[in-house]
Amino acid sequence: MIPIKFIRENIELVKESLANRNMDIDLDSILTLDNSRRNIIKSVEALKADRNYYSRKIAKQKQKGEDSTAQIKKMQKVSSSIKEYDLELKEVNEKLNQLLLFIPNIPHSSVPRGKSEDDNVVIKSWGEKPNFSFQHKDHIYLAEQHGLVDFKRGAKISGSGYPLYIDKGAKLERALINYMMDQHSENDFTEIFPPFLVNESSVLTTGQLPKFKEDMYYIDKDDMFCISTAEIPVTNIHKNEIINRDELPKKYVAYSACFRREAGSYGKDTKGLLRLHQFNKVELVKFVDPSNSYEELESLLLNAERILQNLNLHYRIIELCTADLSFSAAKCYDIEVWSPADQKYLEVSSCSNFESFQSRRGNIRYKNNDKLEHIHTLNGSGLATPRLFVAILENYQTEDGGIDIPEVLQEYIGIKKIC
RNA sequence: GGAGAGUUGGCAGAGCGGUAAUGCAGCGGAUUGCUAAUCCGUCAUGCCUUAACAGGCAUGCAAGAGUUCAAAUCUCUUACUCUCCGCCA
Incomplete structure (x- = not known):
C-alpha cells in the first residue's frame, strides 16, 4: 500500500x-x-x-x-x-x-527500466549446461517411463495440473522438500508449518488481493482462500504486531502446497510439470530493519541459490525490469534452472523486497527507538519443486535410461539411482 | 454445534452516559559531582495554519450500526481470544 x-x-x-x-x-x-x-x-x-x-x-x-x-x-x-x-x-x-489497494509498489531506483520481460537483465550464471553423448529425453518421458508421476490418474482424480507422484517419484518429491527445509533451518530460518487456507485479510496483506482474485482458489462457504504460496500465511504471522528491533531480522522457512488457478494461462505449458494447479514449494520469509533490507535481499538470494549449487544444476539469475516486476515488489530477482530438453531456463524462485508495501497493508511494525515504523518484508522461494524435479530428471539422466540421484539427496531417498 | 467470560495507547490497568485516570518502559529537558535518583515535558492517528520551530481542532476504548444535545460507558449485529460441553481425525 x-x-x-x-x-x-x-x-x-x-x-x-x-x-x-x-x-x-x-x-x-x-x-x-x-x-x-x-x-x-x-x-x-x-x-x-x-x-x-x-x-x-x-x-x-x-x-x-x-x-x-x-x-x-x-x-x-x-x-x-x-x-x-x-x-x-x-x-x-x-x-x-x-x-x-490497486496501486502497485514503487520500484526501487536500482531496478532496470524496461518495457517488457525482454528487458530483464541476466546478472549471473552458475555452472554449465550438460553435454549429452546420447539422445536425451524430456522430463515427461522420463517420469512416465520410470513410473514417477502419473499425469492421467492425477487428471482422473482432480483434473489436469494435479500430478500424482508415485513410488520413487513421491520419494524424490519428499526428499527435495526435506532437504531444502533442512538446509534453510541450518541457516537459522525458523521452521514453520503454516495453514493452507487463509482469510481474506491475510491475502490483502501480501497483495494477491484485491487485484488477483481470479488466480486464487476461493471457498465461498467459509470465505477462505487456498494459499498460492506460503508467503501468505508466513508474512501474516506478525500481522498487527509490533516486533522489537533487537529481534530483527526474523527469518522463517515454510513448506506448503501451493494452489493456483492459472487463469489466463490456458494452453501454456499444459503438459508435464511446468505449470500446475497444485505444487509444492519451500518459501523463505524475512522481516527486517528497513535500513538494511537490500543487503538482506542479497543474502536471501544466496540462500536460494545454494540449493541449486548443492544439487549441481546450471542456473542463471535475472534481475526483473520495472515492466516485469510483480505488484507488491520493489525489487525482484528470479532464479532460473536449465532444462536440457526444452533448451530454456525455468523459473524456480523469485526473491523480492517488498519494503513497507506489505507491512502497511498488514500493519506490521517495529520499534525504532521511540517511534513505531513499518517493517520491511522479503521473501523468496527456496525453491519450488516441480521445475526442480524436471531439472533433476533431465540433467541427471544417464545413457542407460536411468536417473542418478544427486548426492545430497541420496540419504533422503535411500537410493543412488532410479533405474 | 451449544454455554459462559473477555477485547481500552508500546506494555500493564482504571473508568460503566458529561467527553480516556494512573503505573511501567521509551524519548526530550532540568537538577544533583559519582553505574543512579528526583522533577517537568513528551510519548496514537488525521486535518488545518506555518518556510520551519510550534500551535489549533478533530478522531481514537476489537469492527459496524442504533439511542442521545453528549457514548469507552446503554442497545443490536459481527469478528477474534479464553474456559467448559458435544461431535470428530
Whole structure:
C-alpha cells in the first residue's frame, strides 16, 4: 500500500513508476477524491468542535439546574448534519482506499527500466549446461517411463495440473522438500508449518488481493482462500504486531502446497510439470530493519541459490525490469534452472523486497527507538519443486535410461539411482 | 454445534452516559559531582495554519450500526481470544 499522503506529495514519482510498469491508473481521480475528502473533514470537524463546545455548556447548565432546551434544539440540527457529512466521508474514504489497494509498489531506483520481460537483465550464471553423448529425453518421458508421476490418474482424480507422484517419484518429491527445509533451518530460518487456507485479510496483506482474485482458489462457504504460496500465511504471522528491533531480522522457512488457478494461462505449458494447479514449494520469509533490507535481499538470494549449487544444476539469475516486476515488489530477482530438453531456463524462485508495501497493508511494525515504523518484508522461494524435479530428471539422466540421484539427496531417498 | 467470560495507547490497568485516570518502559529537558535518583515535558492517528520551530481542532476504548444535545460507558449485529460441553481425525 502506498499511503495517499506519499502520493499527494510525490505525484511525479508515482506517475513515473506506474508508467515504468506499463500500468494505466487514473491518479488524477485519486487526487480529486483525496481533495474532496479533506474538504469534508474540514467542514465536519468544525461542526464537531461546535458540538463539543455546546455539549459541555449543556452539561454545566444541567448541573446548575438551568434550562437548555434552546441549545439542545440547535444541537439536534448540528448533529444530524454531522451525521450526513460522516456518511459522505465514509463513502469517499472507502472509494479512495479501494483505489489505493490497486496501486502497485514503487520500484526501487536500482531496478532496470524496461518495457517488457525482454528487458530483464541476466546478472549471473552458475555452472554449465550438460553435454549429452546420447539422445536425451524430456522430463515427461522420463517420469512416465520410470513410473514417477502419473499425469492421467492425477487428471482422473482432480483434473489436469494435479500430478500424482508415485513410488520413487513421491520419494524424490519428499526428499527435495526435506532437504531444502533442512538446509534453510541450518541457516537459522525458523521452521514453520503454516495453514493452507487463509482469510481474506491475510491475502490483502501480501497483495494477491484485491487485484488477483481470479488466480486464487476461493471457498465461498467459509470465505477462505487456498494459499498460492506460503508467503501468505508466513508474512501474516506478525500481522498487527509490533516486533522489537533487537529481534530483527526474523527469518522463517515454510513448506506448503501451493494452489493456483492459472487463469489466463490456458494452453501454456499444459503438459508435464511446468505449470500446475497444485505444487509444492519451500518459501523463505524475512522481516527486517528497513535500513538494511537490500543487503538482506542479497543474502536471501544466496540462500536460494545454494540449493541449486548443492544439487549441481546450471542456473542463471535475472534481475526483473520495472515492466516485469510483480505488484507488491520493489525489487525482484528470479532464479532460473536449465532444462536440457526444452533448451530454456525455468523459473524456480523469485526473491523480492517488498519494503513497507506489505507491512502497511498488514500493519506490521517495529520499534525504532521511540517511534513505531513499518517493517520491511522479503521473501523468496527456496525453491519450488516441480521445475526442480524436471531439472533433476533431465540433467541427471544417464545413457542407460536411468536417473542418478544427486548426492545430497541420496540419504533422503535411500537410493543412488532410479533405474 | 451449544454455554459462559473477555477485547481500552508500546506494555500493564482504571473508568460503566458529561467527553480516556494512573503505573511501567521509551524519548526530550532540568537538577544533583559519582553505574543512579528526583522533577517537568513528551510519548496514537488525521486535518488545518506555518518556510520551519510550534500551535489549533478533530478522531481514537476489537469492527459496524442504533439511542442521545453528549457514548469507552446503554442497545443490536459481527469478528477474534479464553474456559467448559458435544461431535470428530
